[in-house]
Amino acid sequence: MRIFVGSDFHADHRENMDWLRQISSEDYRQDILVVAGDVANGLALFETVMALFANRFSKVLYVPGNHDLWVDEKGQGTSFDKFSRIQEVCTALGSACSL
Numbered sequence: 001m002r003i004f005v006g007s008d009f010h011a012d013h014r015e016n017m018d019w020l021r022q023i024s025s026e027d028y029r030q031d032i033l034v035v036a037g038d039v040a041n042g043l044a045l046f047e048t049v050m051a052l053f054a055n056r057f058s059k060v061l062y063v064p065g066n067h068d069l070w071v072d073e074k075g076q077g078t079s080f081d082k083f084s085r086i087q088e089v090c091t092a093l094g095s096a097c098s099l
Helices: 014-021 043-056 079-092
Strands: 003-006 032-035 059-062
Touching: 014 043, 032 043, 043 059, 043 079
Parallel strands: 003 032, 032 059
Antiparallel strands: none
């Protein structure tokens, strides 16, 4: 088992998301990934990336970053509301993802 740490994935940028999709789905199955924030601004993309990680690593540990908690002016609520939704995403991914 190995432990990897990454942050500032910024999957909102297409080239970053393309890189994330190229992570091997076999090479890291016994390893842990610590995600130290800034996965994506949007919740749907955040969920996509965290599911991708959960399918490639045995365990994903996540700490929110400022970009993950940003809300736009379109009535998404507060950053606390978004944090609650992020918690729901991680819970839905089951034991593969911990917040």
